[in-house]
Amino acid sequence: MALFLDSADLDAIRSGMQLGIYSGVTTNPGLLRDIPREDRLDHLGAIAKICRKSIYAQVELQAIAKMEREALTLVEVAPGRTIIKVPMSPEGLQLCQKLRSKNVPVCMTALFSPSQVFAAAAAGAYAAAVYVGRLFRKGEDGTGVVRKAAEILRAQEMQTRIIAASIPDIEALNTLMTIPGVDATIPASLQEPFLQHAGTQEAIDEFKKLSSKK
Numbered sequence: 001m002a003l004f005l006d007s008a009d010l011d012a013i014r015s016g017m018q019l020g021i022y023s024g025v026t027t028n029p030g031l032l033r034d035i036p037r038e039d040r041l042d043h044l045g046a047i048a049k050i051c052r053k054s055i056y057a058q059v060e061l062q063a064i065a066k067m068e069r070e071a072l073t074l075v076e077v078a079p080g081r082t083i084i085k086v087p088m089s090p091e092g093l094q095l096c097q098k099l100r101s102k103n104v105p106v107c108m109t110a111l112f113s114p115s116q117v118f119a120a121a122a123a124g125a126y127a128a129a130v131y132v133g134r135l136f137r138k139g140e141d142g143t144g145v146v147r148k149a150a151e152i153l154r155a156q157e158m159q160t161r162i163i164a165a166s167i168p169d170i171e172a173l174n175t176l177m178t179i180p181g182v183d184a185t186i187p188a189s190l191q192e193p194f195l196q197h198a199g200t201q202e203a204i205d206e207f208k209k210l211s212s213k214k
């Protein structure tokens, strides 16, 4: 599983990337909402400077030709490592094919079902982002949808990566980590519970006491 940091906060990205556990950063319009529209490209550029790995940047919802132009601009933020997120819709699938023909990698996003993941893969998406937490909030089995979608892609020998997004807690992440071929993007708020445990803290406190006795 490749793990991504779902954040547009430069400090969170700086400290997160130093840990060596992330394969890149995912962003979305919600995460960038506090950045004025005219500064967003520069902000993504700043993220790309801190994160030398993959950057996921989402197009705004508009007519296909405009989204295509925006995607071609976004991809220049970090050529060769920018993946364009495109929300799922008939227009989005069309855009996915257009961008694929120009060798621009696409992540179809806002996916809630295995069949949508299949459609994203069939349209040539490099990745497909499933909103796990939002599925749970709708009373559906978020991790189960990812598991089924991953089985389908494996059965059909499709290479599209599934990115589990909108992850609600560590329990869901632990379940997702058991599914072969699935990546995940986590909010900065999950980083601490991902890395810490009360037992570790107790052990560290003991080690500190022992060190200070020397």
Ligand code: E4P
Binding pocket: 006, 026, 027, 028, 030, 129, 131, 133, 134, 165, 166, 167, 185
């Ligand atoms: C991926 O980048 C998604 O946009 C994001 O994980 C959605 O998370 P949310 O459901 O917590 O808004």
